[in-house]
Amino acid sequence: MKQKDLTRAYSAIMALSEIKLPVKKAYAVYQIAKLVDEHCKFAAREEQKCFEKYSGTICDDKSVRFANEQDCDACKREIEDIAQMEVDVPMAPVIITDEDMAGQTISPINIMNLEGLVTFA
Numbered sequence: 409m410k411q412k413d414l415t416r417a418y419s420a421i422m423a424l425s426e427i428k429l430p431v432k433k434a435y436a437v438y439q440i441a442k443l444v445d446e447h448c449k450f451a452a453r454e455e456q457k458c459f460e461k462y463s464g465t466i467c468d469d470k471s472v473r474f475a476n477e478q479d480c481d482a483c484k485r486e487i488e489d490i491a492q493m494e495v496d497v498p499m500a501p502v503i504i505t506d507e508d509m510a511g512q513t514i515s516p517i518n519i520m521n522l523e524g525l526v527t528f529a
Contacts, residue, residue: 414444417525420522502526503527
């Protein structure tokens with residue numbers, strides 16, 4: 409799985425973490441959430457290092473300014489490399505059924521973002 413997939417899954421796994429599930433499924437979701445959180449924090453630290461390396465300034469609107477276009481392009485390439493990194497996910501996807509959800513709901517976009525980490529059956 410690529411880092412960008414885990415980054416995309418972050419908000420979805422946190423939303424799923426709020427749903428009441430049977431204990432074993434809840435624990436499996438917790439393990440996945442912990443893994444996703446660790447990898448997203450790592451990626452954020454690496455991106456921050458990249459901004460610093462190329463003297464990027466983070467603005468109030470969360471955009472980043474660089475002294476020149478070459479630094480901007482180099483930083484973009486390094487950040488894309490971070491996003492494309494392969495990440496070992498040492499666990500099988502957790503299977504969640506309608507019965508596990510017990511009438512609770514999850515959005516289709518969250519289901520899409522959890523692909524590879526959670527299987528909805």
